[in-house]
Amino acid sequence: MKTIIAFLLAFSLPGLAQNDSELLQYKVETAVWCSGQLRGEPELVLTPGQPGQFEIDSPESRWRLSVEIEPPSAGEGAGPDALWFKVEIEQMIDGRWQFLTDTMLGVPPGQPGRITVLEQGDAESNPNQAPLYVELRAHRIDSE
Secondary structure, three states: OEEEEEEOOOOOOOEOOHHHHHHOEEEEEEEEEEOOEEEEOOEEEEOOOOOEEEEEEOOOOEEEEEEEEEOOOHHHOOEEOOEEEEEEEEEEEOOEEEEEEEEEEEEOOOOOEEEEEEEOOOOOOOOOOOOEEEEEEEEEEOOO
16 A cells, blocks of 8 residues: 655745636646656646646556646635645556545745655655655746
8 A cells, every 4th residue: 555645835925816827827847756766857837727637657657647736715825926736646557547646735836846655664755765756846937
């Protein structure tokens, strides 16, 4: 059995108006390690509320991640550029995608959010040992 750990970062910047979120786009950069090997650095361009998806293959496993960006609501007291990453992780098992977990990470733009899958009994997570270790970073795309 696998254990999921999500590293949450505190919101450090002032709040974003929900109405403006439909006009915004973000470039999401990722780095994905599987069992100690960097397996890909997929990029997504996301509009809040519209998820993107990517798959990562390694000799031991195959993973699918769905990522969505969402600004926090005004009542959450977050900074103006703070974001929620909504992430869903699936793993290919016996030829079928199996839902593993979903989580939300509070992350200021440009700062990393990390998600990892550990084997049961592992107490530590890092890119060198986890079956899946993902780092996500978002940057706002300014309209011209």
